[in-house]
């Protein structure tokens with residue numbers, strides 16, 4: 001029988017080294033996955049609390065969704081947008097129904113990167129202004145434009161430069177400079193945005209783009225009034241607001257369908273990918289009719305709107321509606337947060353626990369300081385894996401543990417995961 005070590009040796013020969021798997025010393029080679037579990041080829045079973053990076057939103061190979069995917073595969077697999085499929089229209093109607101009222105027109109692609117590319121293109125064409133303001137610690141994808149939008153050095157490869165993209169201070173309250181309070185951090189962010197517009201632009205901008213909670217950045221949650229204070233400045237400068245919901249969409253933050261709804265502001269454009277398709281590649285950009293109409297000329301994506309993808313995403317969203325995942329994210333998220341807070345009180349290397357809904361993070365530091373401890377973070381994630389629980393990592397300094405189970409996670413699985421986390425924390429103490 002082939003072992004994971006043999007496959008890893010072959011992997012290293014044929015794959016770019018930059019595509020580095022987690023658990024470097026002993027990576028997981030997946031055999032199959034079902035619902036909340038992943039099984040490796042060495043016979044180990046893991047409770048998956050990262051869902052392929054917040055992407056397998058309602059369980060691996062979910063029976064109800066797989067059934068609908070297979071049905072569509074037997075009807076028509078691909079036509080491209082040069083012909084129309086009703087399934088694409090149905091999915092667009094569903095997205096328009098669930099997102100804020102003004103957003104009505106949809107463009108489908110294959111990834112979050114492309115969804116963000118589409119959003120930036122539309123904003124630039126609508127406003128006639130190429131300047132895009134985005135946040136430090138943002139992750140926007142891996143095309144050259146998306147890496148330019150990204151403000152996380154680790155993920156900016158190949159000498160990316162787009163002179164029209166400006167990065168302003170993000171509301172990272174845990175790492176506030178000079179010991180500022182959260183209120184003062186928001187003041188500083190507001191001031192930085194105003195100064196950036198005044199000094200690096202002619203006073204007019206095309207768009208401000210932000211994740212409602214920064215994902216790859218380490219689940220950075222802004223203070224409650226942050227967006228309410230930022231968006232009027234963006235509007236004043238003529239910009240539109242793009243909410244990148246690639247991680248925060250579809251109920252993940254608890255109680256509401258989209259992350260930005262937690263903050264009481266309305267975006268002009270929203271982008272989705274990841275969890276929208278429960279593992280099928282999809283990108284989706286939705287905006288107002290006025291902004292969509294400004295995209296004059298022709299643009300298309302060969303696989304955007306692919307019928308099998310559309311059927312899978314529609315089945316995913318209908319499953320989420322039927323099982324009220326926003327509510328489950330709220331309930332199970334609160335259960336997780338309570339337990340993580342207890343751990344934070346017990347283990348001095350936990351600098352902060354933060355998050356919303358089923359998007360919770362632990363920032364790991366040297367006890368008594370805020371110095372990031374990347375080594376202990378990696379050891380902890382490895383220790384969880386050895387005990388059968390898969391978690392994610394993130395943050396600019398690689399010291400944030402990201403916990404984001406499937407949105408239909410049960411209380412029982414949550415308790416199992418918290419039990420393993422408790423034991424792994426003791427182990428790395």
Ligand SMILES: Cc1ncc(COP(=O)(O)O)c(C=O)c1O
Nearest residue numbers: 111112113139140141215246273
């Ligand atoms: C917030 C956010 N936007 C965009 C992207 C890019 O998505 P993709 O990897 O599907 O291109 C990601 C991916 O992690 C993301 O987290």
